[in-house]
Amino acid sequence: xxxxxHHIIAIxxxxxxxxxVGVLFRRSAIIVFMSVEIMLNAVNLAFVAFSRYHGxxxxxxxxxxxxxxxxxxxxxxLAIIIALYRNLRTADLSEIHELKx
Amino acid sequence: xxxxxxxxxxxPLVGFLVNGLLGRWISERQSGxxxxxxxxxxxxxxxxxxxxxxARPAEDRLFVQLLFAWIPVGDLNIDVMYRFDPLTAVMTLVxxxxxxxxxxxxxxxxxxxxxxxxxxxxxxxxxxxxxNLVLADNLVLLFMGWxxxxxxxxxxxxxxxxxxxxxxxxxxxxxxxxxxxxxxxIAMVLLFHQFGTLSMSEMAGKAExxxxxxxFFTIVTLLLLVGAIGKSAQIPLFVWLPDAMAGPTPVSALIxxxxxxxxxxxxxxxxxxxxxxxPTTMATVAAIGVLTAFLAATxxxxxxxxxxxxAYSTISQLGYMxxxxxxxxxxxxxxxxxxxxxxxxxxxxxxxxxxxxLDGEQELGKMGGLKHRMPGTHWTMLIGVLAISGIPGLSxxxxxxxxxxxAFIWHDGVNWIWLLGIMTAGLTAFYMFRLYFLVFHGxxxxxxxxxxxxxxxxxTIPLTLLAYLAILGGYVGIPEALGGINRFxxxxxxxxxxxxxxxAAAPNTRPLELLLMAVSTVVSLGGVxxxxxxxRVQPALAEQLARRLRPLYGLSRxxxxxxxxxxxxxxxxxxxxxxxxxxxxxxxAIDGLVNASARSIARLSGVVRQLQSxxxxxxxxxxxxxxxxxxxxxxxx
Numbered sequence: 001x002x003x004x005x006h007h008i009i010a011i012x013x014x015x016x017x018x019x020x021v022g023v024l025f026r027r028s029a030i031i032v033f034m035s036v037e038i039m040l041n042a043v044n045l046a047f048v049a050f051s052r053y054h055g056x057x058x059x060x061x062x063x064x065x066x067x068x069x070x071x072x073x074x075x076x077x078l079a080i081i082i083a084l085y086r087n088l089r090t091a092d093l094s095e096i097h098e099l100k101x
Numbered sequence: 102x103x104x105x106x107x108x109x110x111x112x113p114l115v116g117f118l119v120n121g122l123l124g125r126w127i128s129e130r131q132s133g134x135x136x137x138x139x140x141x142x143x144x145x146x147x148x149x150x151x152x153x154x155x156a157r158p159a160e161d162r163l164f165v166q167l168l169f170a171w172i173p174v175g176d177l178n179i180d181v182m183y184r185f186d187p188l189t190a191v192m193t194l195v196x197x198x199x200x201x202x203x204x205x206x207x208x209x210x211x212x213x214x215x216x217x218x219x220x221x222x223x224x225x226x227x228x229x230x231x232x233n234l235v236l237a238d239n240l241v242l243l244f245m246g247w248x249x250x251x252x253x254x255x256x257x258x259x260x261x262x263x264x265x266x267x268x269x270x271x272x273x274x275x276x277x278x279x280x281x282x283x284x285x286x287i288a289m290v291l292l293f294h295q296f297g298t299l300s301m302s303e304m305a306g307k308a309e310x311x312x313x314x315x316x317f318f319t320i321v322t323l324l325l326l327v328g329a330i331g332k333s334a335q336i337p338l339f340v341w342l343p344d345a346m347a348g349p350t351p352v353s354a355l356i357x358x359x360x361x362x363x364x365x366x367x368x369x370x371x372x373x374x375x376x377x378x379x380p381t382t383m384a385t386v387a388a389i390g391v392l393t394a395f396l397a398a399t400x401x402x403x404x405x406x407x408x409x410x411x412a413y414s415t416i417s418q419l420g421y422m423x424x425x426x427x428x429x430x431x432x433x434x435x436x437x438x439x440x441x442x443x444x445x446x447x448x449x450x451x452x453x454x455x456x457x458x459l460d461g462e463q464e465l466g467k468m469g470g471l472k473h474r475m476p477g478t479h480w481t482m483l484i485g486v487l488a489i490s491g492i493p494g495l496s497x498x499x500x501x502x503x504x505x506x507x508a509f510i511w512h513d514g515v516n517w518i519w520l521l522g523i524m525t526a527g528l529t530a531f532y533m534f535r536l537y538f539l540v541f542h543g544x545x546x547x548x549x550x551x552x553x554x555x556x557x558x559x560x561t562i563p564l565t566l567l568a569y570l571a572i573l574g575g576y577v578g579i580p581e582a583l584g585g586i587n588r589f590x591x592x593x594x595x596x597x598x599x600x601x602x603x604x605a606a607a608p609n610t611r612p613l614e615l616l617l618m619a620v621s622t623v624v625s626l627g628g629v630x631x632x633x634x635x636x637r638v639q640p641a642l643a644e645q646l647a648r649r650l651r652p653l654y655g656l657s658r659x660x661x662x663x664x665x666x667x668x669x670x671x672x673x674x675x676x677x678x679x680x681x682x683x684x685x686x687x688x689x690a691i692d693g694l695v696n697a698s699a700r701s702i703a704r705l706s707g708v709v710r711q712l713q714s715x716x717x718x719x720x721x722x723x724x725x726x727x728x729x730x731x732x733x734x735x736x737x738x
Contacts, residue, residue: 024722032718093718100715 281331333365387427394420430507530628
């Protein structure tokens with residue numbers, strides 16, 4: 001049985017929205033970070049679905065790029081969060097407003 | 102031959118750079134020697150070029166050297182091109198010759214001055230600029246020299262700038278000159294507009310028979326005249342020159358007597374073709390010249406500062422030169438320029454020697470009886486005084502009489518210009534001998550503790566050489582009436598326009614010319630006699646006369662209140678206007694506008710800065726909003 005395209009798009013959109021809401025409203029930096037990952041993977045899902053639908057591999061190539069990028073981003077992002085925590089003793093984003101000063 | 106032209110200006114430029122940039126590594130003596138050698142180099146090159154000119158036939162006497170294209174912009178092509186013709190030859194030799202003697206004299210006069218390297222640097226820069234002025238083929242290059250000498254004049258008048266009065270005198274000279282320069286600039290623009298070139302040699306070819314409005318040449322030459330009046334200190338812009346005496350005396354001799362102030366005369370003679378096409382301007386030049394000559398001479402009669410007397414005398418003699426070129430006797434004007442450079446430099450340097458000997462005293466009232474204390478200075482100055490008075494046999498006689506002759510035949514007979522000119526000759530003899538008697542004869546009036554002494558030989562030798570020049574300088578132009586052939590006139594003839602060739606060549610004018618010479622000699626001797634009576638024989642007579650002619654004496658003594666007049670009519674209203682502009686317009690309008698815009702920006706920033714919370718999630722939501730907007734725009738639009 002072939003899952004119809006619009007189902008997958010709907011799930012992808014749902015995941016993306018969850019990610020966005022998580023980035024915008026959660027206070028823990030770790031959770032925000034995870035939400036970003038969810039957004040990335042929502043996009044990946046859409047890419048794969050379209051790739052399959054159109055019968056071309058372009059979308060899958062993109063997915064590999066995004067996964068690589070996400071891995072690198074995780075390494076850098078986690079390092080930043082740890083550094084922030086070491087310096088400020090918190091990972092609560094509502095208390096971190098260094099950009100203002 | 103013509104490829105050595107650039108050397109004339111190169112030497113002083115190098116001298117200026119060495120003294121100006123490397124001054125702290127050379128000694129005082131080396132500084133003076135370098136500067137003098139630089140001028141000597143220019144003198145030798147100029148002399149060699151003069152010999153080259155003389156070796157050629159009269160109509161072919163011209164060397165030209167194109168150095169480089171200076172300003173090529175569209176139709177405007179300004180080249181740095183030097184031309185060396187008989188007129189330039191006379192000017193360069195006067196500048197470098199008299200300049201060299203003054204450089205050497207300064208070795209003694211300026212000894213021990215802490216700013217001596219600066220002094221020599223400025224002096225060399227002046228020589229460089231002045232040589233550019235006379236060598237330039239292009240009006241713009243000439244103008245660069247013109248402004249350059251003005252700058253050096255300013256720098257050297259205010260050489261002792263710690264004294265505020267001297268610094269102000271420098272400013273005054275500069276500002277008054279700017280008024281004249283404005284005329285010069287407008288004239289240049291008009292000429293370029295009309296002829297499409299500013300090269301004087303090209304312009305001369307196009308000027309005659311050019312299709313221009315009837316008043317074009319009159320307007321242009323009047324504007325050039327305004328420039329010349331400023332530089333050559335004529336009525337009404339002469340007020341800066343007496344104040345310029347605040348500078349060191351050798352500077353007064355070089356810049357404010359022998360060379361720079363004659364640039365106005367040079368400018369007119371260089372453009373004699375343009376001027377000869379504008380009879381109105383010529384009449385104006387003559388009138389301004391003779392009035393200046395006469396009024397300055399009357400002022401010089403009562404001044405008590407030795408340098409002020411010489412300053413007014415210079416103005417008066419410059420007026421003589423203007424009168425000469427105004428009546429069309431261009432070569433006579435240049436002739437007088439040359440002889441005047443010799444005897445006036447001599448007089449200034451002699452006055453400097455007197456001032457030096459009296460430890461800086463300049464008041465005639467505190468001199469007297471110096472004849473035996475300073476014999477060298479006395480004899481050389483006597484020669485200078487005789488030369489400027491127009492006593493036959495000395496240089497001033499020849500040039501002055503040629504001018505008076507030119508003025509006489511200008512309107513075919515006795516006219517007011519000639520009359521005023523000859524009266525000026527008498528006044529000149531009077532005030533110069535007044536100065537001579539007050540300085541060298543009579544009782545000593547200096548304070549008891551000064552010991553007047555003769556100046557060192559480094560100062561008296563230039564004086565002696567200048568004295569020889571003041572005697573012999575006139576013999577290059579012995580008029581035909583005295584059996585000479587007026588070499589000088591014929592030498593210059595290819596370069597300048599001559600009005601009166603027809604009259605001058607008429608055979609039956611000789612007795613008349615001799616008669617006029619006799620008249621002017623008698624007038625001059627009369628001046629000498631009265632000076633002798635009043636200041637030598639009966640010293641009390643001077644005060645009696647002053648009391649009896651009180652109104653006239655007061656006018657002359659106070660220089661006709663011209664400075665006061667300018668102060669009241671020009672300077673003070675201008676200061677008031679400036680004060681108004683400052684206190685009202687600048688402080689309220691300009692500053693108010695600036696401050697208001699600054700405040701409104703600050704207020705706007707106060708609103709906008711609320712956006713910057715520093716919270717990453719705010720920024721992220723804004724990004725999201727932005728993305729949504731863009732997507733809406735794309736899908737809707």
